[in-house]
Amino acid sequence: MNATVTNAIAQQALVGPDVSDLVHEFSGPQWLERYQKSLMGVFGTPQRVLVRGAGALVWDADGKEYLDLLGGIAVNALGHAHPFVTSVISSQLATLGHVSNFFTSPTQVALAEKLLELVQAPGGSTVFFANSGAEANEAAFKLARAHGNSQGKPRILALEGAFHGRTMGALALTAKEAYRKPFEPLPAGVEHLPFGDLTALESALADRDVAALFLEPIQGEIGVRPLPPGYLRAARELTRKAGALLIVDEVQTGIGRTGNWLAYPEIFGAGFKPADLPDAITLAKGLGSGFPIGALVGIGAEVSGLLGAGAHGSTFGGNPVATAAALATLHTIESTGLLGAVRSLGAALREALAGTAGVAEVRGSGLLIGFDLDAPVAAALVQAGLAAGFIVNSPAPATIRLAPPLILSRAQAEHFLAALPELIASANHTAKGAAS
Known part of the structure; x- marks a missing residue:
């Protein structure tokens, strides 16, 4: 294949929209509508359409910022878009x-x-x-x-x-x-x-x-x-x-x-x-x-x-x-000595969670943490967290799982801890409203 043909193929490949342009093309609800028409429903309806990440933060298609305390379910060890990786x-x-x-x-x-x-x-x-x-x-x-x-x-x-x-x-x-x-x-x-x-x-x-x-x-x-x-x-x-x-x-x-x-x-x-x-x-x-x-x-x-x-x-x-x-x-x-930092931050997080009103039990090691709530309102807390800019997971009706990036900062952890009492109160209020 000569150089002229090779260059022509390369140019043709660039005719479509740049991938980065897709981020701004539609709103979150529009992307979700397209998702439901084109992907198998094995995951249910996605909670958000995420378009960008940096460290322990991600942003959705509508520009909202979230602190990612789930890390792709313990996958994003070094957070999002780590420069060296x-x-x-x-x-x-x-x-x-x-x-x-x-x-x-x-x-x-x-x-x-x-x-x-x-x-x-x-x-x-x-x-x-x-x-x-x-x-x-x-x-x-x-x-x-x-x-x-x-x-x-x-x-x-x-x-x-x-x-x-x-x-x-x-x-x-x-x-x-x-x-x-x-x-x-x-x-x-x-x-x-x-x-x-x-x-x-x-x-x-x-x-x-x-x-x-x-x-x-x-x-x-x-x-x-x-x-x-x-x-x-x-x-x-x-x-x-x-x-x-x-x-x-x-x-x-x-x-x-x-x-x-x-x-x-x-x-x-x-x-x-x-x-x-x-x-x-x-x-x-x-x-x-x-x-x-x-x-x-x-x-x-x-x-x-x-x-x-x-x-x-x-x-x-x-x-x-x-x-x-x-x-x-x-x-x-x-x-970077990350193992020691994970042990230290994890211990501090578990101690703070154990002292939070509405938390019945805390388990885990390092930055794999599960905590049980006083009531089976974990699903409602996940939604309250999203509204407030936090991504967490509810593996059981009364349990929240945290598996954030290992590079989570102490300030970011404290930001979540400060918001948690209000998230629990909101989840309890939602659950009471649904039951009445």
């Missing part, structure tokens, strides 16, 4: 955007090495890259099946309240009936144990026919519920004794969300050492700071060897741009 993505895309997995790239190898270092994984450990948490958990499901099939262990255990994703394998691990029932039959062999019940866990593992136990150190979807003290330690001991894999889902809790690279060591408790690591860990969400990427980390050579050549794959998983975005995210968290 943006520059790294742009530079990598301009250099090498995608190659098939018949090849590798320096960023893919470097990211795998960095994750193994941060996890403190022993020699022989390896990483598989996917595009999301659900895909990372699908790979982990296959890992569990491969182990179970080789050992004659057909059962897989998960916990009540668990959320591991919406693809079919991940959905089989997920406990919520409303998510599961429309798509049954799901992959067989998964059992859900009572949350935090060590007696039930010990009984389930007694027959030594369990391939794997899947756990979240802190269950996010149900309202930020940490495993009780001692449970992870016992789970590690019991699974090892039974010859079952312990697979830990850190999709929401990992990559600095709790003020540590992983939540597992903190929830495991005092005396944790690398020998106490699970057999596999899944990561996603904050790993790419908004750019889609997921990872399955196999701990040790024996586990890593369960999935050999051809056993699994992903067209886009671990491509140069995604892995560059993740490397930029990890570098920024590490070089």
Whole structure:
């Protein structure tokens, strides 16, 4: 193709409207009308049409500003439009955007090495890259099946309240009936144990026919519920004794969300050492700071060897741009001392929330926080928050979840705390009006 033809094609591609022009073309309601006509309704009606972000702030199509205390559900670790992450993505895309997995790239190898270092994984450990948490958990499901099939262990255990994703394998691990029932039959062999019940866990593992136990150190979807003290330690001991894999889902809790690279060591408790690591860990969400990427980390050579050549794959998983975005995210968290800042701000936020009238209980770690209200008015509080310029989430009728960018400032946190009593009062008033 000669230069004249190439230039003509390039010019033709520029004929359409600049993407930035779309921001001002329609109002929020007009965009929502178009949304409802063109997108599948799996998410319901969007609360707002967001067009721009900077740090922990976002703006909607009508120019209203919001403090984002949800961070794309724990995804936007470094906030919106982080300059370093943006520059790294742009530079990598301009250099090498995608190659098939018949090849590798320096960023893919470097990211795998960095994750193994941060996890403190022993020699022989390896990483598989996917595009999301659900895909990372699908790979982990296959890992569990491969182990179970080789050992004659057909059962897989998960916990009540668990959320591991919406693809079919991940959905089989997920406990919520409303998510599961429309798509049954799901992959067989998964059992859900009572949350935090060590007696039930010990009984389930007694027959030594369990391939794997899947756990979240802190269950996010149900309202930020940490495993009780001692449970992870016992789970590690019991699974090892039974010859079952312990697979830990850190999709929401990992990559600095709790003020540590992983939540597992903190929830495991005092005396944790690398020998106490699970057999596999899944990561996603904050790993790419908004750019889609997921990872399955196999701990040790024996586990890593369960999935050999051809056993699994992903067209886009671990491509140069995604892995560059993740490397930029990890570098920024590490070089700016962000983990300590997350621990400090998270502790201050939880303490202030516990002292707020109308708040019954506060849970969480770092900047993954759930707080229960005195009344089931969480949905109304979400709407009151939007009206006042705050984005929060209600995973349960009386529960609010916060998972803001890790770069949230103390002043921004205090701004929300100062507004919260009025938001609670407004939510209670709305609920009373609806009931009368």
